[in-house]
Amino acid sequence: MTTPSLGLQKAPAPGLKNPVHDAQKIFKVAMNALARPGSLQEMPELGLEVPAPLTQTVAALALTLLDYDTPVYLDPALAQEVDVVDYLRFHTGAPIVALASDAAFALISDPAKMSAISGFAVGTDEYPDRSTTLLIAVDDMTNTSGATLSGPGIKTETEFDAAPLSPAFWPQMIANQTLYPLGVDVLFASPTHVAGLPRSSKISMKEAR
């Protein structure tokens, strides 16, 4: 699994304590999050120590889902930290790409300054799965205010919001939904929970807030 020629200055922080069972539990959280959009899925206790500004929850998702086959885009705040880059390279082997549209996954640690969602891969008509999944670190998530979601995985409708997000985020995700079945999918990662916003979710915003 390890790549010997990284030229690391120091050993990266350790990865998952139990790579088999921890990865299964983390995947299950991500699966349930996308299968039930907007629901807050609790992360297991992992005791991961990860280099800032990477968060424990984003790191857990990355270690579970990324490998040599998944080009990953890092937002500027992550890309400029050598320890973060080394940690992800060492534990996942995922090639880090500069172009958002080349990425199978994008790790966003500073969502208030996130680049345009339209820059990520949305798949093709024949292969809508060739798209970017965004892993976005947030501080808080709620089901009592925010956007109203409906569609697959939601019985009637559900409210959902996350913070911090850029003011452009929801309008961009509404635009993303119009591309269906193309589009990006989002996993929001708070310190304790994960929530999903797949491209299939219909989003409406209240007129006045």
Add this chain to the structure above:
Amino acid sequence: MTEQTYDNFADHYNFAYLDEQTKRMIRRAILKAIAVPGYQVPFASREMPMPYGWGTGGVQVTAAIIGANDVLKMIDQGSDDTTNAVALRGFFVKTTGVEATTKTSEATIIQTRHRIPEEPLKANQTLVYQVPIPEPLRKLEPRETETRKMHALEEYGLMHVKLYEDIAKYGEIATTYAYPVLVNDRYVMDPSPIPKFDNPKMHEMEALQLFGAGREKRIYAVPPHTKVESLDFEDYPFEIQKFEEPCALCGAENVYLDEVILDDKGARMFVCSDSDFCEDRRENGHVGHMAANPITESENRGADA
């Protein structure tokens, strides 16, 4: 079984047989499948220690999602006791140490070949289907490049023509298994060879439904609470099979029944295809009109295999 007890096995097997790299690849495909309900996600299907016809696609999906605390039910044509179901259940018990059950209500993962349980599934359950041919358009168009285009353009006219030809020929839509459905108003999907009787159960199901085709290397999904419509026509609406009599053993109506031949003189009876459902009803005192029949459980199921 706990993780610690499992680890006694760990010297001999990868947990759930697959290596972690393969699980990651399958897990990514499952996430895409959930995000685009009914779309067939290609994946790099692995060789499994069983022939393709045994449901290697379903096995790989189950192996990618199963955890040490899951409770697994394995059914084949409604029964937990066929050779196929017993072998696959044994495979997972051996390679994961998880608890197995025949009770639908106790399972967290139900892997199935050709049936959906009669008992409504719940939010904490995942139904994994073994799929032989994932492409609903395959019989109309053998070329993968063409079917992919048809899905991309939502060109499903041929599918309707095929169903309408049935009506012209037989006076009704003759397809009774693997009856095509439209998922989330977008993709036409093959529900695997379940009887069309089961199609309505897929609609707005509480449980997540995952489909794995090993030989054809495709994974697809129907998330909970998702619209699933059987294709039909205004003047020929979709109808499920109707049975003239209730289950001979438990008296259940509105369930899918299998014909069981009783002797070489042509005597027969109809019994629940879902053996756990039938047993549960009988344990709760429900009695069918032939419940006193001496036919044994095992013979009953053997007729179905």
